[in-house]
Amino acid sequence: MPGRIREESIAEVREKAAIDEVVGQYVTLKNAGGGSMKGLCPFHDEKTPSFNVNPSRGGYHCFGCGEGGDVISFLMKIDGLTFTETVERLAEKYGVELKHEEGEGRDERPKGPPRGKLVEAHRVAQEFYAEQLLTPEASQARQFLTERGFDGTAAETFGLGFAPRGGEDLFRHLRARGFSPEVITVGGLAVPSQRGGSPYDRFRGRLLWPIREASGETIGFGARRIFDDDKVEAKYLNTSETPIYKKSRVLYGIDLARREMGRSSQAVVVEGYTDVMACHLAGVKTAVASCGTAFGDEHAKVLRRYMADHEEFRGEVVFTFDGDAAGQAAALKAFSGDQNFVSQTYVAVEPDGLDPCDVRIKKGDAAVRELVARRVPLYRFVLTNVVGKYDLDRADGRVDALRESARLVSSIRDRSKVDAFAREIASMVGVDVEEARVEVRRASQRRPAPSGRPGPPAEEELVAERPARQELPSLRDPRFAIERETLKLVLQHPMVIGRTTSDVGPEDFIHPTYRGVWEVIAAGGGPVAGAGDATWSGRLRDTATDPAVASAITELSVEPVHTAKEPTADYVLQHVVRLLELTVLRRIEQVKSKMQRTNPVEHDEAYRRMFGELAALEEHRRKLRDRIVGTQ
Structure with missing residues (x-):
């Protein structure tokens, strides 16, 4: 040792x-x-x-x-x-060559093969399987891919392979490469024999997809039945739980999608490996799928990290489900986990009930992109399916639809959304809004509390119809961090700011107080007027008629900026451009929201106009991002 x-x-x-x-x-x-x-x-x-x-x-x-x-x-x-x-x-x-102390040392390695060995075995296995896909024995596997619109280049891009039918082919190959039986079996690549003989391959006679971590390391495989005489009934087999493969946290395609997720703040969750392939080849580069298990809370956490899913850069998660009963059940499960995301959640369902792979085969790449673009809010999809089970022309049908919808809405943990959903129910069922609210409150009261007893009345949990006095959010609310830092730079370093703020206007500040500060600055001649004038911020404060604005000017003039060095022109430009980008993002969200509420068939011209505006906004945002990258 x-x-x-x-x-x-x-x-x-x-x-x-x-x-x-x-x-x-x-x-x-x-x-x-x-x-x-x-x-x-x-x-x-x-x-x-x-x-x-x-x-x-x-x-x-x-x-x-x-x-x-x-x-x-x-x-x-x-x-x-x-x-x-x-x-x-x-x-x-x-590439660091490790040196060890002489003599015996304390071995901290856990029992069992080290992670590095398990990952290396999977890398060699993936290369072996990929080579086998080119053999005559794999002709049916290649035919399966061809029928689904995947050529050799696609198979190579996604690292697809074929497991020979022999039973010990991979095991012998790995042994010849120096891997121990323990590494091979603990890694889930082979299964120990119950009769005391050599382990046999986990996958035999199947088409294989390597399942990779975000870093690109292969940690498991998904396998599809190809031959009719396959004795294993399951159409799909996956690697069992191993020290490196945890199905509750693994997403197929994350290695290819993670960078685009971070850039676009979007994730598309599909149901199968071929759906992921179809989406990526069609241009939907953010598609992923869970592996051998339903999409759950742990998967949501993984997506949020890669999407940068937070209040300042709110994105969207789009689920694709089949239109059948299983797809509706999956939508209900996703709806129950909706609160895992800050981003808005949507559902994309092809009217014909086709999955993304079939859409690509029958209608082409553009149809896959259109499928995602036509997504509808997840809550609306779920509630529509619930309400659709009942005959709303009958009074008892409306009562039953209202009750089931209310039970669903009452289960939502985010109480701020309940009133909006109650309004949606009222519109769908055709009842008064207050009637829907009352039924949701009843459902909340009937819902068991953690102790098992009925919960307390949920009257206070619903947003009241009467208007409430609105208090301004804190100036230190993280949503306004860019606004705050930009104004600090303007007030403290007007000489460095120069004319970089020429494109900034009041509409770029969503906090009323910060907007008021900018209006005072603009009325005073802008940052250029303060260059070399130590009394500038004080004079601005004196011109402010709103006490809150005057106080904010004082505060922003003395609080340190977020850099230990003297702010450079690039540092200033980065904040200004990020401020402008947030304005564009808000406008994009507004246009998307309006498009979502517009029927493209009934309002074709208006929909086209909005689509054109959205394209122009996205291009403007891309140019702003390029400017930010140029300053880093």
Whole structure:
């Protein structure tokens, strides 16, 4: 047993392992200014990103849950590795030759094969399977792919393969490459024989899809039956749970989709491997699918991290379901987990009941993209299916539809959405809004409390119809962080700001107080008027007629900006462009919302006009993103 790893080797690993690159395989990071990056914490659920990474210092810290450390501690926690395993894994990746102390050392490795060996065995297995797909024995597997519109290039892109029917082909191949029976069986590539003989291959005579982590490492396989005489009844088989494969957290296609998810803040969740392939080949680059299990809470957490799913950059999650009973059941399950996302949730269902793969075969790539573009809100899809079971021309049918819909809505954890859904029910069923509210309240009262007893009246949980006095949100609300930092730069460094704010207007500030501050600045001649004038911010404060605005000017004039160095023109430009981007994002959301409520058949011209505006906005946003990248 080797001695412990020398400190100089550990230090070299820390130095060469780029923490932003390592963390970026698990979390979508965005620049946060001052040399830091920010994303959603992978260690706890949060709506607003508080997980910070500082590449220059090689550390991370979450201001929400308090987790922090360096690149080694991050991998140890997120992958459940020991210190030694983590150092060895990083050393292998970044080309560090580890040196050990002489003599016996304490071995921290857990019992069983190390993770690196299991991953390497899967890499070799995937290469073996890919080669077998080209053999005569795999002709039916290739025919299956051809019939579904996938050629050899597609098979190579997605790493598809074929498991020979022999039963020990892969096992013998891996043994010849130096892998022990323990590595092969613990990794789920072969199954121990109950008769005491050699292990036999887990997959035999099947078409295979490699299941990969976001980093691209193969950790398991999904296998489809090809031959009619296959003795295993299940059409699909997946790798069993192993030390590296956890089906509740694995998403097929995440390795190909994660970067586009971070760029677009969108995820498309489909039901099968061929659907993922069809979407990506058709241009929907954010498609993923769960593997051998229903989409659940853990999968949602994975998506949120890669989508950067938070209040400031709200995105969308689009589920595709079959139109049959199973698809409706899946939609109900997704609806129950809707609160996992800050993003808006949608459903895309082809009117003919086709899945994305069949849509591509029968109607082409454009039809797949159109399927996703025509998505409808998830809650509307679910409630429509519930209400559709009843004859609404009958009074008893309306009563039953109202009761079942109310029970569904009463189960929602996010109480702020309940009143909106009650209105939706009223519109669908054709009853008074107040009647729908009353039924939802009754359903809430009948719902068991955690103790098992009926819950208390839910009257206060519903938003009242009467208007309430609106209080302004806090100036430090994270939603307005860009507005706050930009105004601090304008007031404290007008000389650096120069004319970079020429495109900024009051509409770029959604907090009324910050909008008022900008209007005072603009009325005073803009940032150019304050260049070289130490009394400028004080004079602006004196001209403000709103006490809240005057107070904010004082506060923003003294609070430190988020950079330890003197702000550069690039640093300023980055904030200004991000402010403009948020305005474009809000407008995009407004146009999408309006399109969602517009019937394209009945209002073709208006729909086309909105589609054109949306395309122009997306192009404008892309140019703004390019400007931000240019400053980094």
